[in-house]
Amino acid sequence: MDLNQFLGLFFFVLVVNCNPGPLADIVVDRYEIPKVCSREVQTEDFIRYHFNGSFYEDGKKFDSSYDRGKAFVSQVGLGRLITGMDRGLLGMCVNERRRITVPPHLGYGSVGTGGLIPPDATLVYDVLLLDIWNAEDKVEIRTISKPAICKRTTVASDFIRYHYNGTLLSGEAFDSSYSRNTTYDTYLGQGDLIKGMDEGLVGMCVGERRIIIVPPFLAYGETGHGTKIPPQATLVFEVLLVDVFNPKDDVTAEVTKMPKNCSRRTVTGDYIRYHYNGTFQDGTFFDSSYQRNSTYNTYIGMGYVIHGMDKALQGLCTGEKRRITIPPHMAYGEKGAGNLIPGSAVLIFDIHVIDFHNPKDPVKIRVTHKPQECNTTSEADDLIHYRYNCSLMDGTLLYSS
Numbered sequence: 201m202d203l204n205q206f207l208g209l210f211f212f213v214l215v216v217n218c219n220p221g222p223l224a225d226i227v228v229d230r231y232e233i234p235k236v237c238s239r240e241v242q243t244e245d246f247i248r249y250h251f252n253g254s255f256y257e258d259g260k261k262f263d264s265s266y267d268r269g270k271a272f273v274s275q276v277g278l279g280r281l282i283t284g285m286d287r288g289l290l291g292m293c294v295n296e297r298r299r300i301t302v303p304p305h306l307g308y309g310s311v312g313t314g315g316l317i318p319p320d321a322t323l324v325y326d327v328l329l330l331d332i333w334n335a336e337d338k339v340e341i342r343t344i345s346k347p348a349i350c351k352r353t354t355v356a357s358d359f360i361r362y363h364y365n366g367t368l369l370s371g372e373a374f375d376s377s378y379s380r381n382t383t384y385d386t387y388l389g390q391g392d393l394i395k396g397m398d399e400g401l402v403g404m405c406v407g408e409r410r411i412i413i414v415p416p417f418l419a420y421g422e423t424g425h426g427t428k429i430p431p432q433a434t435l436v437f438e439v440l441l442v443d444v445f446n447p448k449d450d451v452t453a454e455v456t457k458m459p460k461n462c463s464r465r466t467v468t469g470d471y472i473r474y475h476y477n478g479t480f481q482d483g484t485f486f487d488s489s490y491q492r493n494s495t496y497n498t499y500i501g502m503g504y505v506i507h508g509m510d511k512a513l514q515g516l517c518t519g520e521k522r523r524i525t526i527p528p529h530m531a532y533g534e535k536g537a538g539n540l541i542p543g544s545a546v547l548i549f550d551i552h553v554i555d556f557h558n559p560k561d562p563v564k565i566r567v568t569h570k571p572q573e574c575n576t577t578s579e580a581d582d583l584i585h586y587r588y589n590c591s592l593m594d595g596t597l598l599y600s601s
């Protein structure tokens with residue numbers, strides 16, 4: 201290398217350091233990068249961001265999204281922004297703060313713009329990124345936890361009850377079912393929800409937790425919603441499914457214990473005594489006969505109990521145990537029952553049949569032993585002596601001579 205050339209280069213660097221002329225390119229200072237960054241801004245992405253724009257020279261503000269009262273939305277990399285910003289915003293994460301210094305030839309050039317930006321101005325943008333999405337985005341589902349046993353998953357036309365925490369992509373909360381102390385209850389896949397949720401809630405098990413990320417065009421779009429959801433906001437729902445049924449559901453029963461002997465099964469009109477534990481689909485307990493130290497006793501099929509139970513109590517054996525699932529339209533419906541049963545709740549009863557009889561039953565006699573010689577049989581007015589054991593149908597001994 202020629203020594204002159206070398207000195208010249210050296211000199212040039214010094215000059216730049218002492219008297220900064222126009223920059224050759226943008227300068228990006230990422231001064232606050234979040235620990236978690238699952239997505240970086242790419243060309244053609246839409247972004248929503250806050251910014252303060254000031255002049256490099258004197259630090260005076262020329263524009264700010266805060267003064268406009270709302271974050272700025274634009275598509276990146278397609279010339280909708282000045283070139284310096286189109287490039288300076290690339291690779292940015294949500295919640296990142298960066299400073300982009302834009303030389304005039306990548307900003308408003310030697311012309312400037314309408315009195316706002318003078319010619320040959322170097323601009324400094326402080327940017328806080330709030331949201332990223334792309335027209336190609338789909339609803340994103342991240343499963344957090346799923347119960348080991350899942351016999352049923354949600355499909356369109358199901359009625360579901362779930363809890364959720366809703367936040368913007370920046371983490372700012374906008375709504376939560378917990379704030380109302382009640383689940384969010386709705387039909388699925390019938391347009392009652394925003395599109396993204398109608399999609400994102402499909403295929404869930406009761407007890408499953410998932411995160412559903414909904415791009416703005418499948419949520420509240422350009423208008424936003426209420427005071428908490430700004431226009432063009434991606435929504436993040438953390439969801440816990442509590443309950444599901446379909447209006448077409450019937451009562452279902454699963455035999456959990458069948459006695460060896462079953463000579464007779466319950467029919468309409470029988471009087472039954474049974475124990476039960478009542479829970480919701482998520483396992484939450486709501487009632488039990490054991491708590492009262494007494495069986496629940498009722499006639500079957502005569503409307504004394506909820507419709508679903510009347511149906512489920514048919515065809516049972518003494519000693520049998522069943523798990524009975526009753527959809528709300530065959531239980532307490534949309535209203536529920538007091539503080540005990542929320543509206544539209546599916547009920548699960550684990551029942552144990554203690555005994556049953558029919559009021560028309562005659563006295564039943566079964567001879568278990570008879571002596572070979574039997575010349576005299578008892579008659580009315582005879583005085584007799586006998587021993588006895590008295591027990592319930594399930595074998596519980598009540599008393600004995």
Ligand SMILES: *[C@@H]1O[C@H](CO)[C@@H](O)[C@H](O)[C@H]1NC(C)=O
Pocket residue numbers: 250251252266326327328
């Ligand atoms: C813009 O300036 C305001 C007021 O100084 C400040 O609160 C805000 O954090 C700044 N925003 C960015 C993106 O730097």
Ligand SMILES: *[C@@H]1O[C@H](CO)[C@@H](O)[C@H](O)[C@H]1NC(C)=O
Pocket residue numbers: 379380381
């Ligand atoms: C929810 O329950 C809590 C505690 O039971 C109570 O303090 C709060 O007022 C309730 N909120 C609503 C909206 O009912």
Ligand SMILES: *[C@@H]1O[C@H](CO)[C@@H](O)[C@H](O)[C@H]1NC(C)=O
Pocket residue numbers: 363364365378409438439440
């Ligand atoms: C919602 O947030 C609360 C408080 O952080 C938490 O206890 C609850 O589990 C969250 N629920 C869901 C469905 O994420």
Ligand SMILES: *[C@@H]1O[C@H](CO)[C@@H](O)[C@H](O)[C@H]1NC(C)=O
Pocket residue numbers: 460461
């Ligand atoms: C069950 O049936 C068998 C044979 O029919 C009989 O020996 C037994 O005593 C019966 N047990 C009960 C508990 O009824």
Ligand SMILES: *[C@@H]1O[C@H](CO)[C@@H](O)[C@H](O)[C@H]1NC(C)=O
Pocket residue numbers: 491492493
């Ligand atoms: C049921 O019995 C248990 C134990 O004998 C007793 O502690 C409890 O108080 C009883 N409950 C009712 C409702 O009678």
Ligand SMILES: *[C@@H]1O[C@H](CO)[C@@H](O)[C@H](O)[C@H]1NC(C)=O
Pocket residue numbers: 475476477490521550551552
């Ligand atoms: C009800 O729950 C109690 C306590 O967990 C249990 O001992 C009993 O066997 C249950 N009954 C039925 C019918 O499942």
Ligand SMILES: *[C@@H]1O[C@H](CO)[C@@H](O)[C@H](O)[C@H]1NC(C)=O
Pocket residue numbers: 573575
């Ligand atoms: C019963 O009758 C038979 C004949 O009919 C007789 O042989 C027997 O001795 C009688 N037994 C008793 C205990 O009276």
Ligand SMILES: *[C@@H]1O[C@H](CO)[C@@H](O)[C@H](O)[C@H]1NC(C)=O
Pocket residue numbers: 587588589600
């Ligand atoms: C009553 O039960 C006891 C004990 O199991 C038995 O020894 C006795 O033979 C029974 N008595 C009758 C009349 O069945």
